Amino acid sequence: MKIGFIGLGIMGRRMAANLQRSGHDLIIHNRTKVKADALVAQGATWADNPAEVASQVGLLVTMLANPEAVFEVALGDHGFLDQLRTGSLWMDCSTVNSSFSRQMADEAAGRGIRFVDAPVSGTAGPAEQAQLIFLVGGEEGDVEACQPLFEAMGRQTIHVGGHGMGSALKMVNNLLLGTAMATFAEGVALGHSLGIPFQLLMDVLPGSPVVAPFVTGKQPKIEAGQYEPDFPLKWMRKDLQLAAITAYEANVPLPTVNAAKELFALAAADGFGEQDFSSICQYLVDKTGPSADSG
């Protein structure tokens, strides 16, 4: 079966490559064409716009930066939603708020299109190694239909519930991710400032019971002080903003998450936006440093 894939950023092109490797024929599109080159060289077919992708496939995957980008590609000029055949399936892997996923499910349903929200847990490394975790919302049958794709791109599928529930769990996942990193940075800055050697903090904290395990994967960046982005800090700020909007809609207070969100905003304002979000450590350590009277 031919599969459409729109959105070939850091995550998307790695995911698409895994679909290709597992034998799927891809029709692909991306805003900037150059990112499609490697996939085309491996046999994927380029399409000039989202609508052109839609006309050739029965299952279409999107992996885009935010709700606005998804809306544009689906429903804007040359959007794909009006071009998909009745009964086709749209799997949206983008990180969006759950109310937006439900809105897209409704737009799809109005055109006889099936919809699954399937955002992922994991960044560039797991995407490359087909080790993503899919957080899925949608009808049982539609989720089953996507299962071969999930297996080609990931290691686990969590079917959370109906439309929007995958995005809901993704919001939760992201707020945990972002605040865990912000908190780790605060802890490291405090420890360093109290006179604990930086390397000792790196040896002791990641992997300990009080630090989220993903931090271990960020450790080489933090130790080297080199933050080429697997996941840029400005995107983490965006994801926490999405979580805050979702919480607002759901009437859930998130005081700690909002504080972390604003810490990332401060770091972005100081020029850390394009670096990996783990650079929040550098941001805080830079401005504190060991205090004169530390032991």
Next chain:
Amino acid sequence: MKIGFIGLGIMGRRMAANLQRSGHDLIIHNRTKVKADALVAQGATWADNPAEVASQVGLLVTMLANPEAVFEVALGDHGFLDQLRTGSLWMDCSTVNSSFSRQMADEAAGRGIRFVDAPVSGTAGPAEQAQLIFLVGGEEGDVEACQPLFEAMGRQTIHVGGHGMGSALKMVNNLLLGTAMATFAEGVALGHSLGIPFQLLMDVLPGSPVVAPFVTGKQPKIEAGQYEPDFPLKWMRKDLQLAAITAYEANVPLPTVNAAKELFALAAADGFGEQDFSSICQYLVDKTGPSADSG
């Protein structure tokens, strides 16, 4: 060698029992005598006040609730510091800020007493099973002298640096502990409110890359909604307050930690102070609940 042990709360009496099991003779004291009964039954000697403990031992361990309690026991009426023989060693396992530890080290040094700050990572379970991690500050030789005790009560010793550095790392450990729990609660409340079943959140989040591993140990309490305290919420609030004071002294901004601190304050004001600090989940979930329009 006879060892003094002052402070027989949830942690202290488990730690003292492990010292006893490994063959040490204990002279013990506690504000409320009844908590000493089991240890006395196993052969420990009761002393009526801290000074009386000091006169019988060359190594004295304290495990108390806060800096004020340590100060009182060491330097208040019938305090032990003036009664210890020159060359004796005081190991303080209490959770205090590092400037306080350095102040105690100075008070001790002025009397010819050696000092090691050795707060622990781990709560009642690890204390019982001699699985604590000791975070240690002090002179190399003094730390070595304590090593048999660390091994009797724990599974790992991290010698962080000079006086106060054990307490410094403990501050870091605690702020990570407290904010990880607060953030977990916010994530669970949001997910639940968006319509994700509570049990699914419990099945999926603890143990995932974005959740600190210690949370898995709290899962049974959270699932059962029964929060008998291993570590009361009011103590977590205290520990975050200590971290905030330490950060103030060291000129380190901790916006996320302070937000978590105030969330615990709100929960304490709503009556959760005596329950385990993991009840912060219940506090937030209670006041939100699934929204009417969840999927």
Next chain:
Amino acid sequence: MKIGFIGLGIMGRRMAANLQRSGHDLIIHNRTKVKADALVAQGATWADNPAEVASQVGLLVTMLANPEAVFEVALGDHGFLDQLRTGSLWMDCSTVNSSFSRQMADEAAGRGIRFVDAPVSGTAGPAEQAQLIFLVGGEEGDVEACQPLFEAMGRQTIHVGGHGMGSALKMVNNLLLGTAMATFAEGVALGHSLGIPFQLLMDVLPGSPVVAPFVTGKQPKIEAGQYEPDFPLKWMRKDLQLAAITAYEANVPLPTVNAAKELFALAAADGFGEQDFSSICQYLVDKTGPSADSG
């Protein structure tokens, strides 16, 4: 000249009544018709939907709860924007973020309609007494054309700049309003808890150099502990959320404002959403109370 007025809530119907008093013929519409009765009794003409208002007027005022409501009335089913004559003027007094105002200005311009964003500073009392302050964005000539209406409904007009600049200043105004009230509540709760008599706090704080003057107007509610809404707490939460979204778009960190936003969220979750936003005092004072050992 006939003037259209859509949105007859707490604010809108008072503003419309002042237009009527100053001699303007009104064509009015509201989602729930009953709120139009008093105005109709005074001579206003009811229209069944926004489009029907538009077909009868050259100047149309909207005063609605949020961007979504404005969008619906302007561009939804029976929206007014396609029905206004070329050269007509739309004055939007709703509280919306400035990017939304600019979007509406563009939608209007695309149809040959002029647009002014003119949100107000002031609540029910000033609305009733024609003492509002208009914060205005738009072309010079368009703002001048609105001047007679501003004078009929308010006491001051601040022309801030081009499209969206009125809404921009309104965002600033609202974040100051909300955080000032939240902070006042925290101050009162602390003072009360330290043993300062509640009435003394009320006598001393409002009107002092450190308290925003509008608080004096809220004092009777706070003293009486009766919070019938001039401006419901849930709307303040909404306005702070709008400010947070605007700040996100503009890359401005707002840590204090976000903390206040979440405090209102907590109060709303405890059932204060429908009461006046000054009830945030009650929320905090209730859960603290004078401490046992206060002087």
Next chain:
Amino acid sequence: MKIGFIGLGIMGRRMAANLQRSGHDLIIHNRTKVKADALVAQGATWADNPAEVASQVGLLVTMLANPEAVFEVALGDHGFLDQLRTGSLWMDCSTVNSSFSRQMADEAAGRGIRFVDAPVSGTAGPAEQAQLIFLVGGEEGDVEACQPLFEAMGRQTIHVGGHGMGSALKMVNNLLLGTAMATFAEGVALGHSLGIPFQLLMDVLPGSPVVAPFVTGKQPKIEAGQYEPDFPLKWMRKDLQLAAITAYEANVPLPTVNAAKELFALAAADGFGEQDFSSICQYLVDKTGPSADSG
């Protein structure tokens, strides 16, 4: 009557000068002697240490930077408390937490000394012009005995309650002061970033109902971008820290105040600590600036 005065900083020497002007003979001391020169030239008598002040007076005023400084001067080497005659009166105008004031009252009472806590509202200008507001805690008779001094240095006396209640109200005053300034800075940064001219914000916001009146006094500094300190930012951070500690002791959650506290901490870490606390505006405006797409 001879009056002792210890602490001749920005505030203290202006207050002492007003006592002198109203005819009081002063015995004065300060850590750095040079700050006493002008007062000595006007007839005050220098004393080499606090104890020497105490031996010559029946009423002693202290105006020091923090609780630690007060403790040292009262009870440290050459402290004054053991040298005051029985029945003497100590008026402490320093900003300290109320539990500390009560502790000092107890220390004084134990020596037969009367105690009044009398911190002030107002900075350098009002101190110079004898326009301070005294927030007073203590016994009725003792407060009356201080009244001539209050009148020589201020324009209003608020007798709040027993020992520590003056300090309690001062904590409330300071948290309102600090968060009002932090919030104003956030509002100005947002408005500026949205494209509102900086001068327009200065013309419109100070003096408006949503801005605390004291901000108007800071306006010249903010407009000029010159922040020589009337009240250094690091002291504001200290005062918010004191308020946070007080709130912790009283079990009062202060989420907004703590967020403002950390914003000042961030500004201090970026080098604003020695400037006036109104420079928090500059700190935020510097790092944001008008966004490219503002209207």
